[in-house]
Amino acid sequence: MTVDRHEVERRIERFKSVARGAGVKLTHQRLEIFRAVASSAEHPSAEAVYKAVRRSMPTVSLDTVYRTLWLLTDLGLLTTLGPRQGSVRFDANPEHHHHYLCVRCGQVLDFESSDLDALSIPDSVNRLGRVLSAHVEVRGVCARCARESAGTPSDGSPRFSSHERRMHAEGAS
Amino acid sequence: MTVDRHEVERRIERFKSVARGAGVKLTHQRLEIFRAVASSAEHPSAEAVYKAVRRSMPTVSLDTVYRTLWLLTDLGLLTTLGPRQGSVRFDANPEHHHHYLCVRCGQVLDFESSDLDALSIPDSVNRLGRVLSAHVEVRGVCARCARESAGTPSDGSPRFSSHERRMHAEGAS
DNA sequence: GTCCGAGCTACGAATAATTCCTAATTAGGA
DNA sequence: TCCTAATTAGGAATTATTCGTAGCTCGGAC
Structure with missing residues (x-):
């Protein structure tokens, strides 16, 4: 379930350009975190990204992963599945809607x-x-x-x- | 944002029938919890349901609310918004998909x-x-x-x- | 290329969200 | 009515996520 290498490179280029455009610093952490999400087709959780990123940067903190993921989302480079709220929400409407x-x-x-x-x-x-x-x-x-x-x-x-x-x-x- | 009274009754009847069919006990708690979700059009969180239900049953526990909501979901009476996992998931695919x-x-x-x-x-x-x-x-x-x-x-x-x-x-x- | 400041980061502590454990209670069939 | 398996309350335990702080770094100005 990994993404084609060229596609990953393309996404990373886009990231760099968007980040520069937004005046956001291009740190090693951000690059690696973005790369981890960009090369996964499995909609990883923050925890999963953390684990993946730690392989190449054993000292990153989970906090940085979260901060970066939300930053990337705010920049429009990532989306989240479902609402971003922390809690599950329930729906009793059985009709098609x-x-x-x-x-x-x-x-x-x-x-x-x-x-x-x-x-x-x-x-x-x-x-x-x-x-x-x-x-x-x-x-x-x-x-x-x-x-x-x-x-x-x-x-x-x-x-x-x-x-x-x-x-x-x-x-x- | 509240649901039409008749619709709520209809949903509750369905709940009763499904519960009986599944051999699930019809407790006061379950009924009230279902009623709370069924009469809200706002996709309430477990916490919100808890607050609503406590008005009529001050002693319910949050745990019961969670257990019941998942039970109702498993019975097909409720759905959740997005995946049911507890954690947010990220998606780096910018293409339409x-x-x-x-x-x-x-x-x-x-x-x-x-x-x-x-x-x-x-x-x-x-x-x-x-x-x-x-x-x-x-x-x-x-x-x-x-x-x-x-x-x-x-x-x-x-x-x-x-x-x-x-x-x-x-x-x- | 070095210097500097705003912006970042790591870390551990703090909060929120959700589940588990256990003893006491109850629905509903016999 | 009686019995028992299912269910509940409550608090402790986990997991998910964010905050506060002090130190570090990117990248523009010289």
């Missing part, structure tokens, strides 16, 4: 669409396993977050502190 | 489909916020898990211990 996920606050909103309900899953997927359900996940910046950062200059790409990241979205009943 | 998520082991596999890349997002979504990207998330039981449980009787709906749930899927590089 789709999700709009705010990459800034982590809030997830439902939406419906009969067109999207009728998605046809390519045959190749059946080789991966049995299919139980399918839905669309849209990512973006929700209206509230857009409003709240309206004053902030340099809108556009998502960029925010790890603190902000966890601030919104909660609730039951 | 889609995800196949095994509900049993939590593994996430990529697949491609130009048809699905061309999804048209309904206009109503623009009211929720700006759209950055969209992809399809397919859920099912992956080939490996299917193979591993082949011997086990009563295949079909996902059912497994919270331990099994976390066993597979890892890796970087």
Whole structure:
């Protein structure tokens, strides 16, 4: 499950260019951490990246791995699976529905669409396993977050502190 | 963001029937916990459910909430947002791609489909916020898990211990 | 090429999220 | 009603993630 070498190099070049463009320092740690994620096709966890990176840099800290992964995510070089919030979230809606996920606050909103309900899953997927359900996940910046950062200059790409990241979205009943 | 009362009742009836069918005891706690999730349209976290449930049952434990939520998930009455694993996972694939998520082991596999890349997002979504990207998330039981449980009787709906749930899927590089 | 400061890093301690252990309680069948 | 396997409360234990701090380093200015 490793990524083609050329593709990895391409991703690394992109990383370098984006990092320079954003005025972010290009440290050895960052490069190695990015390389570890970029060469894995397995959506590694922070812990898994940590283990991989320690092979070549035995002294990196897990903290650096986390900080770097979020930095890379904020730079748009990585994405996370599901919402970035730390905790699992549950959904009792049995109907066919789709999700709009705010990459800034982590809030997830439902939406419906009969067109999207009728998605046809390519045959190749059946080789991966049995299919139980399918839905669309849209990512973006929700209206509230857009409003709240309206004053902030340099809108556009998502960029925010790890603190902000966890601030919104909660609730039951 | 609360769910229509009739819909909640409908969901609760379904819960009762599924629980009876599975030979699972119908405790007061389970009913209230299910009700809390079923009447929220906000994809509550375990903590949020706990808070909601404590209003009517001040002595429930958070542990019971977790156990029950996973039980309900295993019964197919709830789903989780994203993989059920506890930890965030990162993805460095910048290409348009889609995800196949095994509900049993939590593994996430990529697949491609130009048809699905061309999804048209309904206009109503623009009211929720700006759209950055969209992809399809397919859920099912992956080939490996299917193979591993082949011997086990009563295949079909996902059912497994919270331990099994976390066993597979890892890796970087 | 060296020097300097802002930006980074390592490390261990602190928090959050989730699960485990065990004794006491209870649903629901006989 | 009685019995027992299943379930619960609660607190301790784990795991996941972040913070605070003091030292180190990248990369622009000289």
